[in-house]
Amino acid sequence: MDKTIGDVAAAVADIPDGASVMIGGFGGSGAPIELIHALIDRGPRDLTVINNNAGNGRIGIAAMIDAGMVRKIICSFPKSKDPRAFTEAYLAGRIELELVPQGTLAERIRAGGAGIPAFYTPTSFGTELAAGKPTAEFDGRGYVQERWLKADYALVKAEIADRHGNLVYRKAGRNFGPLMCMAAATTIVQATRIVEPGAIDPEHVVTPGLFVDRVVAVPHARQEEDLNIEGAVYA
Amino acid sequence: MDKTIGDVAAAVADIPDGASVMIGGFGGSGAPIELIHALIDRGPRDLTVINNNAGNGRIGIAAMIDAGMVRKIICSFPKSKDPRAFTEAYLAGRIELELVPQGTLAERIRAGGAGIPAFYTPTSFGTELAAGKPTAEFDGRGYVQERWLKADYALVKAEIADRHGNLVYRKAGRNFGPLMCMAAATTIVQATRIVEPGAIDPEHVVTPGLFVDRVVAVPHARQEEDLNIEGAVYA
Amino acid sequence: MSDIANIKLSNAQIAWRAAQDIEDGSYVNLGIGFPEMVARYQVAGRKAIYHTENGILDFGPAPAPGQEDWDLINAGKKAVTLNPGAAFFHHADSFAMVRGGHLDVAILGAFEVAENGDLANWSVGKSGVPAVGGAMDLVHGAKRVAVITDHVTKTGAPKLVERCSLPLTGVGCVTRVYTSLAVVDIEGGRFVLREKLAAISLGDLQAVTGATLNLDGPVADLIVPEL
Amino acid sequence: MSDIANIKLSNAQIAWRAAQDIEDGSYVNLGIGFPEMVARYQVAGRKAIYHTENGILDFGPAPAPGQEDWDLINAGKKAVTLNPGAAFFHHADSFAMVRGGHLDVAILGAFEVAENGDLANWSVGKSGVPAVGGAMDLVHGAKRVAVITDHVTKTGAPKLVERCSLPLTGVGCVTRVYTSLAVVDIEGGRFVLREKLAAISLGDLQAVTGATLNLDGPVADLIVPEL
Numbered sequence: 001m002d003k004t005i006g007d008v009a010a011a012v013a014d015i016p017d018g019a020s021v022m023i024g025g026f027g028g029s030g031a032p033i034e035l036i037h038a039l040i041d042r043g044p045r046d047l048t049v050i051n052n053n054a055g056n057g058r059i060g061i062a063a064m065i066d067a068g069m070v071r072k073i074i075c076s077f078p079k080s081k082d083p084r085a086f087t088e089a090y091l092a093g094r095i096e097l098e099l100v101p102q103g104t105l106a107e108r109i110r111a112g113g114a115g116i117p118a119f120y121t122p123t124s125f126g127t128e129l130a131a132g133k134p135t136a137e138f139d140g141r142g143y144v145q146e147r148w149l150k151a152d153y154a155l156v157k158a159e160i161a162d163r164h165g166n167l168v169y170r171k172a173g174r175n176f177g178p179l180m181c182m183a184a185a186t187t188i189v190q191a192t193r194i195v196e197p198g199a200i201d202p203e204h205v206v207t208p209g210l211f212v213d214r215v216v217a218v219p220h221a222r223q224e225e226d227l228n229i230e231g232a233v234y235a
Numbered sequence: 236m237d238k239t240i241g242d243v244a245a246a247v248a249d250i251p252d253g254a255s256v257m258i259g260g261f262g263g264s265g266a267p268i269e270l271i272h273a274l275i276d277r278g279p280r281d282l283t284v285i286n287n288n289a290g291n292g293r294i295g296i297a298a299m300i301d302a303g304m305v306r307k308i309i310c311s312f313p314k315s316k317d318p319r320a321f322t323e324a325y326l327a328g329r330i331e332l333e334l335v336p337q338g339t340l341a342e343r344i345r346a347g348g349a350g351i352p353a354f355y356t357p358t359s360f361g362t363e364l365a366a367g368k369p370t371a372e373f374d375g376r377g378y379v380q381e382r383w384l385k386a387d388y389a390l391v392k393a394e395i396a397d398r399h400g401n402l403v404y405r406k407a408g409r410n411f412g413p414l415m416c417m418a419a420a421t422t423i424v425q426a427t428r429i430v431e432p433g434a435i436d437p438e439h440v441v442t443p444g445l446f447v448d449r450v451v452a453v454p455h456a457r458q459e460e461d462l463n464i465e466g467a468v469y470a
Numbered sequence: 471m472s473d474i475a476n477i478k479l480s481n482a483q484i485a486w487r488a489a490q491d492i493e494d495g496s497y498v499n500l501g502i503g504f505p506e507m508v509a510r511y512q513v514a515g516r517k518a519i520y521h522t523e524n525g526i527l528d529f530g531p532a533p534a535p536g537q538e539d540w541d542l543i544n545a546g547k548k549a550v551t552l553n554p555g556a557a558f559f560h561h562a563d564s565f566a567m568v569r570g571g572h573l574d575v576a577i578l579g580a581f582e583v584a585e586n587g588d589l590a591n592w593s594v595g596k597s598g599v600p601a602v603g604g605a606m607d608l609v610h611g612a613k614r615v616a617v618i619t620d621h622v623t624k625t626g627a628p629k630l631v632e633r634c635s636l637p638l639t640g641v642g643c644v645t646r647v648y649t650s651l652a653v654v655d656i657e658g659g660r661f662v663l664r665e666k667l668a669a670i671s672l673g674d675l676q677a678v679t680g681a682t683l684n685l686d687g688p689v690a691d692l693i694v695p696e697l
Numbered sequence: 698m699s700d701i702a703n704i705k706l707s708n709a710q711i712a713w714r715a716a717q718d719i720e721d722g723s724y725v726n727l728g729i730g731f732p733e734m735v736a737r738y739q740v741a742g743r744k745a746i747y748h749t750e751n752g753i754l755d756f757g758p759a760p761a762p763g764q765e766d767w768d769l770i771n772a773g774k775k776a777v778t779l780n781p782g783a784a785f786f787h788h789a790d791s792f793a794m795v796r797g798g799h800l801d802v803a804i805l806g807a808f809e810v811a812e813n814g815d816l817a818n819w820s821v822g823k824s825g826v827p828a829v830g831g832a833m834d835l836v837h838g839a840k841r842v843a844v845i846t847d848h849v850t851k852t853g854a855p856k857l858v859e860r861c862s863l864p865l866t867g868v869g870c871v872t873r874v875y876t877s878l879a880v881v882d883i884e885g886g887r888f889v890l891r892e893k894l895a896a897i898s899l900g901d902l903q904a905v906t907g908a909t910l911n912l913d914g915p916v917a918d919l920i921v922p923e924l
Contacts, residue, residue, distance in 0.1 A: 001495045001517045026751040026788075027774040028767050052788075077830040080774075087826050099827050102750060103792030103834030107351070110789040114562075115569030115610070116342070117373035119354040122837040123796065126815075126868035129829065138352040138382070142868075147373070164519070164528070164555040168438065171768040171785060172752050178787040182570060197528075197555025203403065204439050205557035206787075208527045210497045210519065210572050225767035225774075236722045236744045261524040261561075262547040263540050287561075312603040315547075322599050334600050337523060338565030338607030345562040349789075350796030350837070357610040358569065361588075361641035364602065377641075399746070399755070399782040406541040406558060407525050413560040417797060432755075432782025440784035441560070443754045445724045445746065445799050460540035460547075 003165045003215045004194055008038035011188050011216040012155070015039060020048040020151040022109065022180040023061060027053060027080065028224030030173035032157035032190050035216075036060050037234050039069075039155070046071045050109070050151055052102060052176060054078035054086035058233040060224050065089050066235065074149070076102035082228065101129060104146055106179060112150035113182020113211070120145055154184030157221065158207070161191035162198070165212030166205045174206065181211040190218040238400045238450045239429055243273035246423045246451040247390070250274060255283040255386040257344065257415040258296060262288060262315065263459030265408035267392035267425050270451075271295050272469050274304075274390070281306045285344070285386055287337060287411060289313035289321035293468040295459050300324050301470065309384070311337035317463065336364060339381055341414060347385035348417020348446070355380055389419030392456065393442070396426035397433070400447030401440045409441065416446040425453040474622070474678065477669040478650035482697040484618050486511040488577055488648045491616075492518050499523065499568065499608055501578040501591075502546035505618055508577055511697075519555075521573060523604040525564045528556040545604060568604070568611030576612035578605065580619045580647070582634040585681040587644045587656045589617065590636035602639075609640030621649035621678055628680030630654065630661060651675055652683075653692060660684050665692040701849070701905065704896040705877035709924040711845050713738040715804055715875045718843075719745050726750065726795065726835055728805040728818075729773035732845055735804055738924075746782075748800060750831040752791045755783040772831060795831070795838035803839035805832065807846040807874070809861040812908040814871045814883045816844065817863035829866075836867030848876035848905060855907030857881065857888060878902055879910075880919060887911050892919040 005011045012035060015021065021039075025031030040063055047070050054073050055062030062085035064070050073095060078086050089095040100108065101123045111119055120143035124130045134145040156177040159170035167189060169177055181187045194217045240246045247270060250256065256274075260266030275298055282305050289308050290297030297320035299305050308330060313321050324330040335343065336358045346354055355378035359365045369380040391412040394405035402424060404412055416422045429452045479487070481504055489511035492498055499521045500506050509531070512518055519528045522544040529544060530551040538549035567573060582590040592605045609615055619629055630647060647654045652675060653665035663683040666675050668691045676683050706714070708731055716738035719725055726748045727733050736758070739745055746755045749771040756771060757778040765776035794800060809817040816836055819829045836842055846856055857874060874881045879902060880892035890910040893902050895918045903910050 001519070027770060029751070029770050030768070077828045078826055079828045083826070090826055097827075099829055101829050101833040102788070102831040103796055103838075106788035106792050107349070107796075110566070111354070113570050113572075114342070114566035115571060116354050116356060117376075117378055118371070119346075119351050121351060121796065123834045127833060127865045128820075129833065136353070141352075143352055162555055166555060166557055169785075171438075171766065172749075172770055173768040174785055174787050175752050176788050179789050182566060182572075197553075202526075202552060202556040202558050203406075205559075208557040208559060208563075208567070209555065210521070210527060210567060223767045236746070262543060264524070264543050264547075265541070312601045313599055314601045318599070325599055332600075334602055336602050336606040337561070337604040338569055338611075341561035341565050342569075345793075348797050348799075349793035350798060356569065358607045362606060362638045363593075364606065397782055401782060401784055404558075406539065407522075407543055408541040409558055409560050410524050411561050414562050417793060417799075432780075437753075437779060437783040437785050440786075443784040443786060443790075443794070444782065445748070445754060445794060458540045 002163045003212060004163055005214045005216050008034050008190065008216055008218065009041065011035065011214050012039045012042055015042065015044050015153055017044045018046045019044060019153055022050040022151040022154040022184050024156040024177040024180050025051060026175040030157050030175050030177055031060055031224040032155045033060050033222055033224050034218045035155040035188060035190050036064060040064055040067055040234060043069065045069055048072045050074045050149065052076055053080055056080035056224065057082045057228040059227050063234040065095065070095055072096040074098040074100060076100055076105050099129065106176065108146055108149035109179040109183045111148035113179060116148060118145050118147050149183065151184045152186065154180040154187045156180055156187065156189045158189050158191045160193045160195060160200060161189055161215040162195050162200055164197045165209030165215055166200050167207035167212065168200060168204060169206055178207045181207045186213045187211060188214045190216050190221060192219055192221055237398045238447060239398055240449045240451050243269050243425065243451055243453065244276065246270065246449050247274045247277055250279050250388055252279045253281045254279060254388055257285040257386040257389040257419050259391040259412040259415050260286060261410040265392050265410050265412055266295055266459040267390045268295050268457055268459050269453045270390040270423060270425050271299060275299055275302055275469060278304065280304055283307045285309045285384065287311050288315055291315035292317045292463040294462050298469040300330065305330055307331040309333040309335060311335055311340050334364065341411065343381055343384035344414040344418045346383035348414060351383060353380050353382050384418065386419045387421065389415040389422045391415055391422065391424045393424050393426045395428045395430055395435060396424055396450040397430050397435055399432045400444030400450055401435050402442035402447065403435060403439060404441055413442045416442045421448045422446060423449045425451050425456060427454055427456055477667055479694060480697060481507060483694040484648050484650055486697055487694050488616060488618050489513060492575055496574040497521055497572065499573050499576045499612065501608065504579050505577045506546060521567060523564050523568060525559050525561060526556060528553045565607055568607050571613060573612040575614045575616065576608045577616050577618055578608060580617040580629060581636050582629055582631050583617050583644050583647050584631050584634045585656065585661045586659045587642040588634045589639045589644050590634040591639045593637040605639050609643040614645055615643050616646040616648065617644050618648045621651040628678060631680035662686045663689050665690045667692050704894055706921060707924060708734060710921040711875050711877055713924055714921050715843060715845050716740060719802055723801040724748055724799065726800050726803045726839065728835065731806050732804045733773060748794060750791050750795060752786050752788060753783060755780045792834055795834050798840060800839040802841045802843065803835045804843050804845055805835060807844040807856060808863050809856055809858050810844050810871050810874050811858050811861045812883065812888045813886045814869040815861045816866045816871050817861040818866045820864040832866050836870040841872055842870050843873040843875065844871050845875045848878040855905060858907035889913045890916050892917045894919050
């Protein structure tokens with residue numbers, strides 16, 4: 001069993017038009033920039049992107065939007081230091097937005113991975129983001145029913161992966177990664193380092209390999225934030 | 236901030252009659268035997284115990300039952316190598332049983348800790364364990380609505396704790412521990428070793444300290460299985 | 471029928487047959503008891519990763535006697551070992567793997583299996599102490615849920631039936647049954663016979679089966695080694 | 698009213714006042730932006746542990762310029778540091794902490810707070826790009842949800858109101874408001890004045906408040922240091 005794959009281009013080579021793609025990261029932390037840019041090189045259209053944000057600057061998800069690849073974004077916070085790409089596309093009606101409270105987004109993704117089709121949460125009860133959703137009262141308090149969220153693919157950045165797909169992350173770069181690995185039909189991981197099975201202590205594994213389909217080494221992965229400070233543009 | 240407490244007797248000294256108590260462990264792995272025995276010494280009655288099992292031999296939860304402390308058990312598998320204590324009490328009508336599928340039990344406890352009052356699961360749909368529970372169809376498949384499970388106290392065994400309550404476990408002794416820490420109003424942890432904050436790598440923490448209220452050192456903690464092999468009796 | 475006892479496969483042989491269908495790279499959960507035996511017959515050259523619902527992925531066989539670590543056990547509470555690449559996780563993550571459909575194969579025992587895929591394997595009725603464990607989760611937990619079982623009960627009653635009479639573990643969940651006499655798929659609410667022992671006629675096999683065995687293409691001989 | 702601008706507290710002073718109510722050993726989430734300032738005024742001798750929803754517990758202040766690690770950021774995407782005893786976790790665990798009521802205090806900003814405890818702090822209406830982040834989770838996420846805010850808007854309109862006119866963040870969730878003029882509790886669907894600046898009369902304070910300020914016992918002077 002060896003889930004490693006040669007390069008980022010090969011890792012994303014089968015992502016088709018119309019796919020739903022979860023992309024790890026919170027702002028720049030944990031953003032799998034190299035996988036995203038490989039996907040831009042491939043260029044599928046009409047994608048649904050699930051991420052906490054909606055791109056920053058002219059790289060990563062912002063560059064996907066600029067390239068016209070994204071039909072819809074499901075996120076909690078489509079704002080950033082430089083949100084031009086999303087803002088322009090959204091205000092021009094070229095991109096659809098499903099705005100989801102951050103904790104609900106995380107829980108919906110976990111539910112998708114855990115086989116829980118729906119759950120109740122207090123979050124958004126009584127607000128316009130609950131409009132049209134079923135509600136229920138438990139123990140005298142109102143809750144909103146939320147549905148699971150799954151995707152065709154997940155693109156996730158890890159720090160270390162073994163050949164079986166066991167993962168550890170780096171600091172707050174963990175964020176949505178472990179959840180998205182669970183919730184996608186095909187999970188693609190870029191790791192700074194790939195090691196042999198057994199090199200990661202079984203007590204320290206954060207994402208067990210059964211949630212991971214492909215692992216690609218990106219030893220000199222760039223930080224989205226650093227690229228933005230440099231004024232990088234991916235086009 | 237120092238959550239350590241002097242000994243196991245002090246750690247459980249306020250657990251009153253009628254309390255609901257989650258107890259970690261799957262069989263003997265992760266069973267907090269010393270905390271359970273301290274609770275037996277204290278002797279509260281009419282307890283509701285939540286555990287995967289219902290005791291084995293004449294120690295631990297089985298000894299709690301023999302001592303007449305347990306009014307109700309919520310568990311998935313009330314059988315063991317030596318299930319006399321539970322079996323006799325159950326067949327004599329002295330103890331109530333709520334039988335819950337193991338994954339549903341785990342998810343209900345997590346939901347209790349995560350502020351999710353109810354969720355839907357395929358597990359038990361169409362079976363007698365779903366009797367009386369609401370059901371719903373999502374995407375053409377039937378699901379059962381299950382409610383969160385919380386408790387007044389949790390007794391959990393960890394391998395290492397720091398003074399802030401950050402925990403790591405030992406092998407498959409982890410099982411229900413991290414979930415029960417989340418779901419109890421007061422979480423009491425016995426740890427083989429207590430260390431200073433910072434001694435556990437932030438990447439390796441399994442249960443963050445905010446879920447833990449009291450930590451007590453039990454450096455020579457016994458394994459339930461070993462005690463049973465020795466024929467131990469706690470009374 | 472009296473000669474069924476002489477020709478039928480042993481448990482080890484049923485387990486061996488089930489093991490042949492586990493593909494390289496599969497994630498597998500084996501129910502406690504008899505199904506655990508399938509791991510012994512893993513096909514050489516194929517890597518299967520075994521999941522146990524109490525929180526281990528990629529555990530290995532039992533340690534030598536006296537080497538047991540009782541924090542390192544499987545769902546049947548038997549001591550196990552770890553393979554390189556193993557991982558520990560808590561119970562909610564473990565059943566996320568199960569319920570979320572991340573396992574390729576789950577192999578379970580059965581009291582009864584019905585032609586509609588219903589399984590009864592957790593309760594023989596009202597008396598005694600009921601216990602369910604992870605069975606009701608596992609039947610919804612894998613891309614393929616298979617059963618291994620003797621073809622008939624100890625008293626000779628069919629275990630493959632039209633409708634289960636015992637309390638259900640899950641509805642419409644089983645897709646293949648490996649018995650001591652045959653390999654039977656469940657498709658479209660009916661049993662489809664895939665393999666049978668050469669030593670038993672189709673008629674005799676049907677006679678010990680509680681629902682119609684349908685044919686859909688050739689029926690292969692069920693051939694297993696001496697074990 | 699023209700002298701409110703001269704007597705009112707600075708943001709730093711509002712943050713200082715809110716910090717005085719954070720007890721030793723508290724787990725605290727500070728909303729992005731202005732609320733982050735509360736951490737600067739943590740009372741000496743008390744340990745508060747700060748949670749950030751992107752998956753860190755017990756983070757510390759910003760690193761020196763040039764020392765930023767952009768994998769070590771808070772919810773506002775600002776670089777932070779770690780204290781001894783810190784922990785990382787994923788987003789579902791992080792919001793389990795929030796939604797599960799495991800935080801002692803959450804301190805948020807506000808566009809409007811109503812006397813029934815409703816909060817509006819995420820959207821000023823239909824135009825532009827909406828963004829909610831973790832605000833709707835945090836309002837249900839702590840044993841005590843407090844707001845820090847100027848007492849009035851930049852145009853002088855009340856921010857403490859009978860009913861919010863802007864889209865709600867949460868229903869009945871706020872229990873205390875620290876403003877630039879006063880400390881106001883929300884109890885039983887009404888505002889209860891606890892402290893006010895000595896320099897403003899009750900009448901003048903009521904005049905810039907959009908709902909009745911009730912009295913329930915003595916009103917203390919709101920006293921803060923120069924900052």
